[in-house]
Amino acid sequence: MQLHINKHDDIVVIEIEGEVDLYHSPSLRKELASQINHGEKKVLLDFEKVKYIDSSGLATLIEGLQKMNKSKGKFVLCGLNSSIYDIFEVARLDGVFIVKNTQKDGLDALK
Amino acid sequence: MQLHINKHDDIVVIEIEGEVDLYHSPSLRKELASQINHGEKKVLLDFEKVKYIDSSGLATLIEGLQKMNKSKGKFVLCGLNSSIYDIFEVARLDGVFIVKNTQKDGLDALK
Amino acid sequence: MARCCNSDTIQLCISSNPKYLKLVRSVILQSALIVGFSEKDSRDVTLAVDEAITNIIKHSYMSSYDKKIKINVNFRDEYLELVLRDYGKKADPKTIKSRDLKDVKPGGLGVFFIKKIMDNVCYDMSPKHGTKLILKKYFYKKNCMDNKEG
């Protein structure tokens, strides 16, 4: 898994590439925590290039969301392909996260 | 591995999809033999969708080429990606087969 | 579904290091595809096994990465069977359960996915050391889900 991080004004866009499992989720967790601790209030996670996620990845996202909620920020996901979205749906997380189709939609939702 | 077979006038185009290894090469061998025995003199093998080939696959191609030469026909390959082409080169088969870039180039060479 | 094989077994043995998860996933995915499951079902079975191995690493071996995990893939006539063997701490079966989905919190989804995806999930605690987790998925769903647990 690789993380590509860009800033669009006050929005931090994290593009995730690869597989988010027990091996890779710690570095995503670390990145999210550091962005939030650093005071960022708007984070967009782009899943366009994510091929796989398991419950460790989901746990990491829930942790990020809850941290962000505590600091009154906004946390948006975008670009989930259908098999990734399935997993969110099965775990009833589709209603828990704000999920947008494209990165553009995600940015709009955060503006 | 799947074979998709089309005819363009007197040219038989066989599009190979997948992996040509010991498991799958027998069905390619059978198809080539049946086309040649059936009297076809122009065969184009399109490798565009071939992800992997090993020596069983190469052996099958050499057998096809030699059969075709015996029956005074023409046998052309096209669409090899660079890692597949590498394998032909290492085995010094790049000079043994007629190898074209695109299916169009392959058809032109057989017209 | 085009099934091709009689009873047959693949064995894979790894150490309990998360870096091998991807390799395990590719073995399970290939196995499910070979035996004729759809792409979707094969991905699901792969997720279930990933979750089970993740739990072994986290809970049975408390995240030490040099312990042994054995994975048997058994191709049976009516189902695909995955047997995961560890030699770590045995769990109290009562603690192996997924959280309430409505109680959103980090964690607690692994067992949920395993039970959701597989037709039969059995934690066999009878070995002297460690646990034998037996997961089955049938090729054709039975009418009465009589073998559905949990």
Place this chain on the structure above:
Amino acid sequence: MARCCNSDTIQLCISSNPKYLKLVRSVILQSALIVGFSEKDSRDVTLAVDEAITNIIKHSYMSSYDKKIKINVNFRDEYLELVLRDYGKKADPKTIKSRDLKDVKPGGLGVFFIKKIMDNVCYDMSPKHGTKLILKKYFYKKNCMDNKEG
């Protein structure tokens, strides 16, 4: 090359059925990538192992598909080691050689690829039954190809 692990081993056991070749390839590809080989080198190592298994199926087991093949992937400090164990017919070492590339004919390229790709190829005929084929590829090429055989 980012190497990450100490001595460690993965074991895979399959039956001698060509339908498992793809699964073996994915294990070998992942192993080579984990250990830090480039995509190209990883694909090459995968081809070498595919050829070696193909030869075991064809020559040691004369194409019977229900025999046992054990594959050990050993992550060593300086090299990746693949050990392929079969329990079939032993070969006369003199017959295990690739054909002259100029003499184009179907077959005879498997051993060529194995020797071309791997730094060290050893057919160990000492086991009572069958053969142990040991393949090594170093992470950094040695100066004097002193361990290059064949």
